[in-house]
Amino acid sequence: MLLEREEPLRALALRYAEAAAGNGSLVLIAGEAGAGKTSLVRAFVESLDRSALVLSGACDPLSTPRPLSPLQDFAADPESGLGDLRPGDTEPYELFAEVLDRLRNTIRPIVMVIEDVHWADEGTLDLIRFLGRRVADTNAVVTCTYRHDEVDRTHPFRTVLGQVGSLSTTHTVEVSPLSQRAVEQLTGDTGIDAYDLHERTGGNAFFVTESIAAGGRMPRTVQDAVLARLASLDPEVRAAVEAVSVAPRDLAIDRLARLTDSEARTVDAAASSGVLVADGPRLRFRHDIARSAVEAALPPARRLALHRRMIAILEDDGEHDIARLAHHAVGTANPALILRYAIPAGRDAIARGARREAIAFFSAALRHSDLIEPPLAADLLSTLGEQQSLVGDFVGARESLTSAVETYQRIGDLEGQAAAMVLLQGPVWVLDGTEAGRAVTARAHSLLQDRDPSEALGKVLTRISHNHMIARQREPGRQAAIRAADVATVVNSEEVAWRADALRGTIELVMGDSAVGAEMLETSVKEAERMSSRKLQAWSLGMLGSGAGEARMYPTAIHALNRAIAIGQASDDDYEVAYNRAWLGRIAFEQGRWDEAAEFAEATIRGFGVVAEHLLTAQCVLGRLRIRRGDPGGLPLLQRLADSGDDYLLQYVWNAYCGVAEHAWLDGKPEVAVPLLSGAFERAMSSDSPWARGEIGFWMWRLGEIERPPKGAAEPFALQIAGEWIEAAQLWHELGCPYEEAMALADGDETAMRRSLVLLDRLAASPAAHRVRGQLRELGARGIPRGPMKATRANPEGLTPRQLEVLESMALGLSNGEIADKLFLSKRTVENHVSAVLMKLGVDTRSKAVAVAVQRSIIEM
Amino acid sequence: MPRYVIERTFPEGLEIPTTTEGMKRCLAAVDDNATEKVTWIHSYVTVDHRKTFCIYDGPTPEAIRRAASLNELPVDSITEVNVLDPYFYVGSPATLLDEHTGRR
Incomplete structure (x- = not known):
C-alpha cells in the first residue's frame, strides 16, 4: 500500500x-x-x-x-x-x-x-x-x-x-516523510502508538513499515540497514558514531571528542557520515530509531564504560541538565548514581510534561526501592501511578498506586493514603468498573471525614464532585465542589481550589446555564495557564470541549478540543487525546460532516481499545452514522452498547439508546424500541442532564410514548415535541445540526418537507429521505396539506400553545425582551416564536398579527 | 471479511470504453480500493447502464464509502450479504443427516 x-x-x-x-x-x-x-x-x-x-x-x-x-x-x-x-x-x-x-x-x-x-x-x-x-x-x-x-x-x-x-x-x-495520519493508517489495529512511532522515525517510510512489521520492537531490518551503513565507516569514525548513540537526543561535539579521545578530524568525519546531523555545536542521529538500533548493538561492557565516562565528564562540567545526567546514571546501573539523578530527573520530566520519560526515571529509581526511605518511596509510587494513568497504562498505574496506598498505610500516613486512593480510582474505574472505582474514593473519604481538613480531603471531595458530575447529578456535585473549595481555603491549596472551580464550571455547562458554565471554565483554563500546569490546562480544556459539545456549542467545543489535543500530544497525555478525538468525532457527526466523523471514530476504536468512555463515544457515533446512512451493522453495535449499559455511564450511552429508537422509527416499527428507551428515559429523568432528557424524550415522543416535552428538556428538542417545528428547525440551523434541522422541517408543511429533503439528500441520509419522500407522495395523492399535529389542533391557524402565549404578550405590547422574561425563554427563542406566528398568520408586522388574531378570535382583547 | 452489495445510480449512464483508458480506470479503482482494504469482486450493470449492483469485500461500510469517494462513484445503498448457491446445502451436516434417516 x-x-x-x-x-x-x-x-x-x-x-x-x-x-x-x-x-x-x-x-x-x-x-x-x-x-x-x-x-x-x-x-x-x-x-x-x-x-x-x-x-x-x-x-x-x-x-x-x-x-x-x-x-x-x-x-x-x-x-x-x-x-x-x-x-x-x-x-x-x-x-x-x-x-x-x-x-x-x-x-x-x-x-x-x-x-x-x-x-x-x-x-x-x-x-x-x-x-x-x-x-x-x-x-x-x-x-x-x-x-x-x-x-x-x-x-x-x-x-x-x-x-x-x-x-x-x-x-x-x-x-x-509520511504524515502522522498516514502512520496512524499504517499502524491500524496493531496497537502500536502511531504518534510515538512517527516521532521516532520522523515519518521515514522504511523505518515506519519495518517497525510495524516487527510489531513495534526494534526491527532486525532497520538494525541491519543502520549497522550496514556504519560498517562502511573507518573504525575510529564508527566508534565516534557509536558513542553518540549512548547520549539522549544529542551530544556536544567537544564532549564527543573527550568521550572517545578522538581527533577533530574523526569527529568531523562522524558528523558528515550521513547517519548523524550537526545541530550547531551538537551532534545527533538523523532518526532516533537509528540511534536506538546502534545503541542496542553496542557490546554491554562498552556501553557501560561509555555511560560511566560520560557521567564523569558531565559531573566535571557541572552539567545542569538533570535528564542527561539521569540517562547516563541509569546506563551505569549503579544504584547510588541512579537514586541521585533519576528521582529529580523524573520530577523535572513531569514539569516539562514528558510523561513517558518521567515513568522511565521513576521506574528505574524504584527498582532500588529497598534503598529508599518509605515515605519517599510512597510518594514516588504515587507519582509514578498518576503518570501511568495519564499515558493510559492502567494496569501499571493500578499496581503502582496499590503499592503506594499500602506503603502509606504501613507508615500511618492517612492523608497520603487517601490522596493515593483518589488517584487509584481512575485505573480501577477503567479496569474493574465504575462502581469499584467509586468505592475506592468512598473509602478514602471515610478515612478522612473525622479528621482536620487537609489537602488530601480536598482532593477526595473534588473527586466525589467529579463523580457526581459524570452521573449528571447537579446538586450533589455542586455541594461536594463547594465543600472542596472551603477545605482549599483552610489548607491553602491552589490546586484543590482550582479543581473545585473547574468542576462548578463543568456542572454549570452541562446541567445549568451553558454559556455561564463555559465562561467559568474559560477562566479555569486561564488560571491553569497562569499556574503553568499543562495537566490542569489539558483537563479543563477537555471538560470545556466535551461539555460544550454536549451542549451543542460547537465553535467553543472544537476550539477547546483542538487545544487540549495539542497540549495532550506534547505531554504524552494519550488518555485525554483519545477522549478529545472521540468527541471531535461526535461533533463532526452532529454537524453533518459524516466522513470525518467515521474517521475520528475508527481512529479512536483502533487506537484506544481499553477505556470505556472513549470507546462508547466512538462506537455510538459509528452506530448512529450507519443507521442514518442506512448502512449495515449499526443496530447490532448500538444494541450491544445499550445492553452493556452501566447506569453510571448514561451520558456516554444515551446516544446508543436514541440510535436504536431512531432505527425502529425509520424502519416503521417504533414499538420494538419502546421497552429499551423507556428504561433510558427513566434514568435520564432522574439525572439533571437537559440534553439526555431532551434527546431521549424526543424519541419517546416519536415512538408515541409521551405527548408533551419532558421537564428540563433541552430547548430544540422541547420545541419540536411541542409541535413548534419552525422554531426548532431555526434553532437547529443556528446550532449547526443539519440532520436535526431536516427532522424538524419534516414535521412541517409541504415547503418545509421539500427543504428537509434537500438537507437529507445532501447528507446522503437515505432512510430519513425515503421517509420524507413517502410523506410528500402521500400529500400529493390527497392534494391537501397534512393536518396539523395533535398538540396544535386546538386553533384554526395551527398555532402551538407557546406561540399563542407569545401572541397574547405581543397583544399586550410587550417587547421581545419583556416576553422572554415573562415566559422564561431566551430572547432568541422569542424572536423565533414571533416570526413563526407572523408566518402562520400570513402577515409581516407584529401589529398586523395582533389585528388578524383579534379579528379571527384567536385571542381576546 | 464481510461481503456487501452496493447499488449505484448513474443518471447519465455508466460508460467505460473497452480501451486502454477503460482498463486504466478499472485498475486505478482496484488501487484506490486497496488503500481501504476493499476488494471489488465484480458488478452487474443494468442494460441501460444507469444502475449497477457491485459485489465488494470490505472491512466496514465506512471503508466501502471511502473507497467509493476515492473512485468518485456514487453510493445509493450498502447491504451486507452472504453467498448462497444451488449446492449450498449439498453435503451440509443437516442434509446428510436427513439422507441418512431417509427424510426428504
Whole structure:
C-alpha cells in the first residue's frame, strides 16, 4: 500500500503522458534514505500500459563504482534493445549520442530509471547532464532518484543539478516523510502508538513499515540497514558514531571528542557520515530509531564504560541538565548514581510534561526501592501511578498506586493514603468498573471525614464532585465542589481550589446555564495557564470541549478540543487525546460532516481499545452514522452498547439508546424500541442532564410514548415535541445540526418537507429521505396539506400553545425582551416564536398579527 | 471479511470504453480500493447502464464509502450479504443427516 504518494504519482503520470506525445523530460526524485523513492518509481512503472518500454538501472555504493553502471544494466536487459551498446569500448560522447538517438527514434514511450544517483560515477553524471539537456524532443521520461540529504555542496551531483535543474524540461518530485495520519493508517489495529512511532522515525517510510512489521520492537531490518551503513565507516569514525548513540537526543561535539579521545578530524568525519546531523555545536542521529538500533548493538561492557565516562565528564562540567545526567546514571546501573539523578530527573520530566520519560526515571529509581526511605518511596509510587494513568497504562498505574496506598498505610500516613486512593480510582474505574472505582474514593473519604481538613480531603471531595458530575447529578456535585473549595481555603491549596472551580464550571455547562458554565471554565483554563500546569490546562480544556459539545456549542467545543489535543500530544497525555478525538468525532457527526466523523471514530476504536468512555463515544457515533446512512451493522453495535449499559455511564450511552429508537422509527416499527428507551428515559429523568432528557424524550415522543416535552428538556428538542417545528428547525440551523434541522422541517408543511429533503439528500441520509419522500407522495395523492399535529389542533391557524402565549404578550405590547422574561425563554427563542406566528398568520408586522388574531378570535382583547 | 452489495445510480449512464483508458480506470479503482482494504469482486450493470449492483469485500461500510469517494462513484445503498448457491446445502451436516434417516 502506497500512502500519500498521490501527488508525485500524478506528476509522474503527467510526464509520461507528455512523453508519449513526444515531449520528453528529466524527473529528479528526491528524498532521504528510506523515504520510499524506489517504491514510488515501482508504483509508477506498474501503472504504465504495455506500450511503455522501461529501462531500469542503478548506481551502487561500491568503493570503485562500475563506470556507467546504469547503462550496463540497460544493456543487460534483452527487452531494452540496447544490448549492442558497449559502454566500455566506445567514447562516452558517442555512446551518449547513440543512446539519445535510440530515445528519439522509437515509437514506444520510454521510461528510463536511474536509481541512487548520489552514488553515481562521473560517467553516469555526464550521461544525466547530456540527456537532461536534450530530452525535450524524445518520447522518454528520464527518472533519477537520489538522497537529497547526502548530496551536500561539494557532491559532484550538485553541479549537475545546477546545470539541468532550471531547464523547463526538468522536474523535481519530492518524496516527503509520511504524515502522522498516514502512520496512524499504517499502524491500524496493531496497537502500536502511531504518534510515538512517527516521532521516532520522523515519518521515514522504511523505518515506519519495518517497525510495524516487527510489531513495534526494534526491527532486525532497520538494525541491519543502520549497522550496514556504519560498517562502511573507518573504525575510529564508527566508534565516534557509536558513542553518540549512548547520549539522549544529542551530544556536544567537544564532549564527543573527550568521550572517545578522538581527533577533530574523526569527529568531523562522524558528523558528515550521513547517519548523524550537526545541530550547531551538537551532534545527533538523523532518526532516533537509528540511534536506538546502534545503541542496542553496542557490546554491554562498552556501553557501560561509555555511560560511566560520560557521567564523569558531565559531573566535571557541572552539567545542569538533570535528564542527561539521569540517562547516563541509569546506563551505569549503579544504584547510588541512579537514586541521585533519576528521582529529580523524573520530577523535572513531569514539569516539562514528558510523561513517558518521567515513568522511565521513576521506574528505574524504584527498582532500588529497598534503598529508599518509605515515605519517599510512597510518594514516588504515587507519582509514578498518576503518570501511568495519564499515558493510559492502567494496569501499571493500578499496581503502582496499590503499592503506594499500602506503603502509606504501613507508615500511618492517612492523608497520603487517601490522596493515593483518589488517584487509584481512575485505573480501577477503567479496569474493574465504575462502581469499584467509586468505592475506592468512598473509602478514602471515610478515612478522612473525622479528621482536620487537609489537602488530601480536598482532593477526595473534588473527586466525589467529579463523580457526581459524570452521573449528571447537579446538586450533589455542586455541594461536594463547594465543600472542596472551603477545605482549599483552610489548607491553602491552589490546586484543590482550582479543581473545585473547574468542576462548578463543568456542572454549570452541562446541567445549568451553558454559556455561564463555559465562561467559568474559560477562566479555569486561564488560571491553569497562569499556574503553568499543562495537566490542569489539558483537563479543563477537555471538560470545556466535551461539555460544550454536549451542549451543542460547537465553535467553543472544537476550539477547546483542538487545544487540549495539542497540549495532550506534547505531554504524552494519550488518555485525554483519545477522549478529545472521540468527541471531535461526535461533533463532526452532529454537524453533518459524516466522513470525518467515521474517521475520528475508527481512529479512536483502533487506537484506544481499553477505556470505556472513549470507546462508547466512538462506537455510538459509528452506530448512529450507519443507521442514518442506512448502512449495515449499526443496530447490532448500538444494541450491544445499550445492553452493556452501566447506569453510571448514561451520558456516554444515551446516544446508543436514541440510535436504536431512531432505527425502529425509520424502519416503521417504533414499538420494538419502546421497552429499551423507556428504561433510558427513566434514568435520564432522574439525572439533571437537559440534553439526555431532551434527546431521549424526543424519541419517546416519536415512538408515541409521551405527548408533551419532558421537564428540563433541552430547548430544540422541547420545541419540536411541542409541535413548534419552525422554531426548532431555526434553532437547529443556528446550532449547526443539519440532520436535526431536516427532522424538524419534516414535521412541517409541504415547503418545509421539500427543504428537509434537500438537507437529507445532501447528507446522503437515505432512510430519513425515503421517509420524507413517502410523506410528500402521500400529500400529493390527497392534494391537501397534512393536518396539523395533535398538540396544535386546538386553533384554526395551527398555532402551538407557546406561540399563542407569545401572541397574547405581543397583544399586550410587550417587547421581545419583556416576553422572554415573562415566559422564561431566551430572547432568541422569542424572536423565533414571533416570526413563526407572523408566518402562520400570513402577515409581516407584529401589529398586523395582533389585528388578524383579534379579528379571527384567536385571542381576546 | 464481510461481503456487501452496493447499488449505484448513474443518471447519465455508466460508460467505460473497452480501451486502454477503460482498463486504466478499472485498475486505478482496484488501487484506490486497496488503500481501504476493499476488494471489488465484480458488478452487474443494468442494460441501460444507469444502475449497477457491485459485489465488494470490505472491512466496514465506512471503508466501502471511502473507497467509493476515492473512485468518485456514487453510493445509493450498502447491504451486507452472504453467498448462497444451488449446492449450498449439498453435503451440509443437516442434509446428510436427513439422507441418512431417509427424510426428504
